[in-house]
Amino acid sequence: xxxxxxxxxxxxxxxxxxxxxxxxxxxxxxxxxxxxxxxxxxxxxxxxxxxxxxxxxxxxxxxxxxxxxxxxxxxxxxxxxxxxxxxxxxxxxxxxxxxxxxxxxxxxxxxxxxxxxxxxxxxxxxxxxxxxxxxxxxxxxxxxxxxxxxxxxxxxxxxxxxxxxxxxxxxxxxxxxxxxxxxxxxxxxxxxxxxxxxxxxxxxxxxxxxxxxxxxxxxxxxxxxxxxxxxxxxxxxxxxxxxxxxxxxxxxxxxxxxxxxxxxxxxxxxxxxxxxxxxxxxxxxxxxxxxxx
Amino acid sequence: xxxxxxxxxxxxxxxxxxxxxxxxxxxxxxxxxxxxxxxxxxxxxxxxxxxxxxxxxxxxxxxxxxxxxxxxxxxxxxxxxxxxxxxxxxxxxxxxxxxxxxxxxxxxxxxxxxxxxxxxxxxxxxxxxxxxxxxxxxxxxxxxxxxxxxxxxxxxxxxxxxxxxxxxxxxxxxxxxxxxxxxxxxxxxxxxxxxxxxxxxxxxxxxxxxxxxxxxxxxxxxxxxxxxxxxxxxxxxxxxxxxxxxxxxxxxxxxxxxxxxxxxxxxxxxxxxxxxxxxxxxxxxxxxxxxxxxxxxxxxxxxxxxxxxxxxxxxxxxxxxxxxxxxxxxxxxxxxxxxxxxxxxxxxxxxxxxxxxxxxxxxxxxxxxxxxxxxxxxxxxxxxxxxxxxxxxxxxxxxxxxxxxxxxxxxxxxxxxxxxxxxxxxxxxxxxxxxxxxxxxxxxxxxxxxxxxxxxxxxxxxxxxxxxxxxxxxxxxxxxxxxxxxxxxxxxxxxxxxxxxxxxxxxxxxxxxxxxxxxxxxxxx
Numbered sequence: 001x002x003x004x005x006x007x008x009x010x011x012x013x014x015x016x017x018x019x020x021x022x023x024x025x026x027x028x029x030x031x032x033x034x035x036x037x038x039x040x041x042x043x044x045x046x047x048x049x050x051x052x053x054x055x056x057x058x059x060x061x062x063x064x065x066x067x068x069x070x071x072x073x074x075x076x077x078x079x080x081x082x083x084x085x086x087x088x089x090x091x092x093x094x095x096x097x098x099x100x101x102x103x104x105x106x107x108x109x110x111x112x113x114x115x116x117x118x119x120x121x122x123x124x125x126x127x128x129x130x131x132x133x134x135x136x137x138x139x140x141x142x143x144x145x146x147x148x149x150x151x152x153x154x155x156x157x158x159x160x161x162x163x164x165x166x167x168x169x170x171x172x173x174x175x176x177x178x179x180x181x182x183x184x185x186x187x188x189x190x191x192x193x194x195x196x197x198x199x200x201x202x203x204x205x206x207x208x209x210x211x212x213x214x215x216x217x218x219x220x221x222x223x224x225x226x227x228x229x230x231x232x233x234x235x236x237x238x239x240x241x242x243x244x245x246x247x248x249x250x251x252x253x254x255x256x257x258x259x260x261x262x263x264x265x266x267x268x269x270x271x272x273x274x275x276x277x278x279x280x281x282x283x284x285x286x287x288x289x290x291x292x293x
Numbered sequence: 294x295x296x297x298x299x300x301x302x303x304x305x306x307x308x309x310x311x312x313x314x315x316x317x318x319x320x321x322x323x324x325x326x327x328x329x330x331x332x333x334x335x336x337x338x339x340x341x342x343x344x345x346x347x348x349x350x351x352x353x354x355x356x357x358x359x360x361x362x363x364x365x366x367x368x369x370x371x372x373x374x375x376x377x378x379x380x381x382x383x384x385x386x387x388x389x390x391x392x393x394x395x396x397x398x399x400x401x402x403x404x405x406x407x408x409x410x411x412x413x414x415x416x417x418x419x420x421x422x423x424x425x426x427x428x429x430x431x432x433x434x435x436x437x438x439x440x441x442x443x444x445x446x447x448x449x450x451x452x453x454x455x456x457x458x459x460x461x462x463x464x465x466x467x468x469x470x471x472x473x474x475x476x477x478x479x480x481x482x483x484x485x486x487x488x489x490x491x492x493x494x495x496x497x498x499x500x501x502x503x504x505x506x507x508x509x510x511x512x513x514x515x516x517x518x519x520x521x522x523x524x525x526x527x528x529x530x531x532x533x534x535x536x537x538x539x540x541x542x543x544x545x546x547x548x549x550x551x552x553x554x555x556x557x558x559x560x561x562x563x564x565x566x567x568x569x570x571x572x573x574x575x576x577x578x579x580x581x582x583x584x585x586x587x588x589x590x591x592x593x594x595x596x597x598x599x600x601x602x603x604x605x606x607x608x609x610x611x612x613x614x615x616x617x618x619x620x621x622x623x624x625x626x627x628x629x630x631x632x633x634x635x636x637x638x639x640x641x642x643x644x645x646x647x648x649x650x651x652x653x654x655x656x657x658x659x660x661x662x663x664x665x666x667x668x669x670x671x672x673x674x675x676x677x678x679x680x681x682x683x684x685x686x687x688x689x690x691x692x693x694x695x696x697x698x699x700x701x702x703x704x705x706x707x708x709x710x711x712x713x714x715x716x717x718x719x720x721x722x723x724x725x726x727x728x729x730x731x732x733x734x735x736x737x738x739x740x741x742x743x744x745x746x747x748x749x750x751x752x753x754x755x756x757x758x759x760x761x762x763x764x765x766x767x768x769x770x771x772x773x774x775x776x777x778x779x780x781x782x783x784x785x786x787x788x789x790x791x792x793x794x795x796x797x798x799x800x801x802x803x804x805x806x807x808x809x810x811x812x813x814x815x816x817x818x
Binding site for chain 2: 007008010011012013014015016017018020021022024025028029031032035036059075078079080082083086087089090091093094096097098100101104105108109110112113119120129130131132133134221222223225226227228229230232233
């Protein structure tokens with residue numbers, strides 16, 4: 001707690017972190033039980049998720065209240081900005097692990113597996129592949145009749161290129177909204193931020209359509225060998241991050257409706273926008289390395 | 294400003310006491326104390342598990358525990374020491390010292406600081422309770438290699454979730470540390486004026502943010518391979534178990550430096566004080582730290598020389614690993630040069646610091662031996678490796694923390710610790726450490742494999758010596774606890790500077806350091 005006016009704001013003791021820990025623990029314990037056939041699992045997960053939501057409302061609500069009542073000086077804002085950038089860096093490294101898995105598999109593991117005739121004679125390798133024991137790949141976007149024997153992949157020039165267009169547009173609209181905020185043009189701010197969220201939601205809808213298509217017609221599932229694993233884990237975690245980003249932008253949008261943020265002070269807006277650009281950039285990587293090549 | 298005044302009054306109205314003070318605290322010193330106490334308790338618990346291992350290995354044959362439990366002990370001992378003792382211990386030092394060293398009123402994000410700590414007890418509850426589930430805890434070694442961890446029971450899932458929680462804790466803590474260092478320095482505290490402990494932590498925090506998410510990704514793939522039918526590590530589906538090793542060690546090698554760089558920082562604070570000279574080659578020390586951090590990203594496969602890699606890979610990782618000896622050598626040289634012609638005295642912190650320089654260097658040399666690929670084919674997975682990493686992690690990281698604890702305890706508590714008992718603790722620790730681990734070099738060179746509860750008869754003598762040393766080393770740490778408790782509860786009053794003309798802002802504030810320090814930034818000369 002800072003006593004000098006205008007100095008760095010130091011918060012009082014807070015119970016929100018421990019509540020967050022309890023929520024996180026319940027969520028993971030519930031997930032653990034769910035995976036290991038404990039009947040309480042789903043309920044414990046739900047409880048944990050609810051606690052985390054309450055914690056976020058309480059914690060962020062307090063931060064917003066402190067910010068709106070002018071307790072933060074510029075240094076506090078700088079701390080927030082820096083920490084968001086480092087957090088995004090940690091997210092980049094999380095995706096790097098999965099991209100690394102994709103590159104390692106495609107460039108090294110599968111060719112080595114095909115080169116040896118000891119374990120799996122006759123395995124040709126190549127990409128896509130579901131491995132020596134998995135179904136055989138056929139041409140992209142072709143419905144398969146026997147998913148145990150064949151699978152098809154999703155070609156880049158249908159939904160994926162449309163989704164690329166949607167997400168790239170949303171990066172532009174969020175930038176327009178940011179400029180509107182800086183010019184104090186509230187109407188444009190609310191309009192373009194709303195459009196951004198909408199584009200994100202449409203993206204998620206198409207992603208769901210694509211997943212449904214893959215599971216029901218193409219025989220492509222999470223269990224379709226290493227191709228299915230990398231495809232669904234990469235696009236799935238990306239979709240999760242789009243969801244998180246869209247929720248963040250929605251909260252910011254609601255706050256805009258309430259008249260929050262000033263042209264020179266709008267950390268939550270900036271943080272969400274950075275996060276959105278990050279999610280976008282990851283998608284470009286996905287489009288290139290998962291869909292096109 | 295009216296709002297600031299309002300906030301100021303709030304503090305006096307609700308400042309919880311008792312347990313709630315510790316649970317809800319946003320004060321960096323409180324949180325530092327929590328981290329240090331947590332670290333010490335995990336250190337003792339992990340040590341107890343090491344004693345189970347050494348009791349079993351006291352003689353050949355199986356007598357104390359069954360092999361599966363033995364495997365759980367080796368795994369859990371490592372996980373506890375790495376994630377429970379060493380990492381949180383250094384974060385405890387960071388919390389206590391960084392704001393005081395750079396003239397900041399607190400950490401940059403105090404509530405998040407609280408959360409970083411309070412995730413840990415939950416994570417370790419999850420991890421430790423896996424020992425009591427059907428099938429027991431994780432038993433595949435701390436490296437959690439697939440496919441062993443694909444096959445284990447519920448305990449493996451608990452380990453995975455515990456690692457997720459520890460990862461969140463570490464990432465949040467590291468973000469806080471970086472932001473504090475970049476944004477909270479007092480005016481005039483330029484980067485190149487920062488104490489070396491601050492520098493080493495800055496670089497450590499960067500490593501943490503870069504690699505903890507990679508570990509999270511690796512264990513997530515394990516989880517989906519276990520339960521959701523993915524085939525990342527299953528060749529039948531086109532995956533590769535060796536890929537787990539690559540991803541794990543991409544995390545694992547920077548992790549090794551996460552555990553040693555803050556130790557270098559502590560040593561670099563202690564040696565100048567008791568040499569009564571400024572640190573020799575400050576700039577070189579900073580650059581060497583950065584160079585070590587950079588190299589840590591391109592050496593990971595030296596943990597995997599025997600797994601099967603193309604020759605170019607073996608050569609690349611051999612040479613890049615040997616390169617690390619250069620910046621590390623710079624550091625050792627600079628510590629020795631700092632002592633050269635200094636007015637040396639050997640209080641307990643200095644004893645620990647000198648021992649760390651000497652013993653860590655032994656660990657560094659055995660590391661160089663392990664870096665030589667053809668030689669490593671012989672040493673791999675033997676007790677030589679066990680000896681090597683205990684020389685860098687125990688007599689490097691852990692003993693540096695002990696030295697740091699003695700160095701700053703008077704500042705933290707306001708009392709001098711018992712110097713005589715401190716010295717006894719030092720000598721017992723150092724002697725028993727070497728009794729425990731030096732013979733393991735010979736065991737490894739003679740071919741005794743690690744992580745096996747039984748061994749051939751010719752290894753008996755050295756194992757007996759090692760086990761005797763381990764019990765001595767374990768009991769010596771009870772003395773450490775006693776000295777700390779005694780110092781917290783009383784003792785002769787410490788002066789503000791504590792030592793003779795030490796450098797650093799922490800010595801300009803009273804002992805014990807007041808609850809809030811540097812609310813108005815200090816003037817930096």
